Amino acid sequence: MDTNAIVALSILTTSMEDGSSSGITNIIHSLYAHHFAQISEWSPLTSAPVPGKLMRMLIRYVPRQ
Numbered sequence: 001m002d003t004n005a006i007v008a009l010s011i012l013t014t015s016m017e018d019g020s021s022s023g024i025t026n027i028i029h030s031l032y033a034h035h036f037a038q039i040s041e042w043s044p045l046t047s048a049p050v051p052g053k054l055m056r057m058l059i060r061y062v063p064r065q
Contacts, residue, residue, distance in 0.1 A: 021045050021054055024045065024054060024055070024056055028042055028056065037058055037060075041058055042056045042057065042058050043056050043057040043058070044056070
């Protein structure tokens with residue numbers, strides 16, 4: 001890892017009860033519309049460490065000021 005960068009990690013979670021990831025998808029699309037990140041930069045949907053939750057992750061390398 002470049003010593004001139006830090007790692008930022010974003011995690012989005014939603015309930016698995018409805019069997020849908022639409023909440024996470026809607027947030028990711030909203031962030032894309034605000035030029036935060038490309039949709040393809042997010043990880044695939046996976047189980048979160050919290051039982052009954054789902055997540056997708058994004059890792060960003062940000063230059064230090």
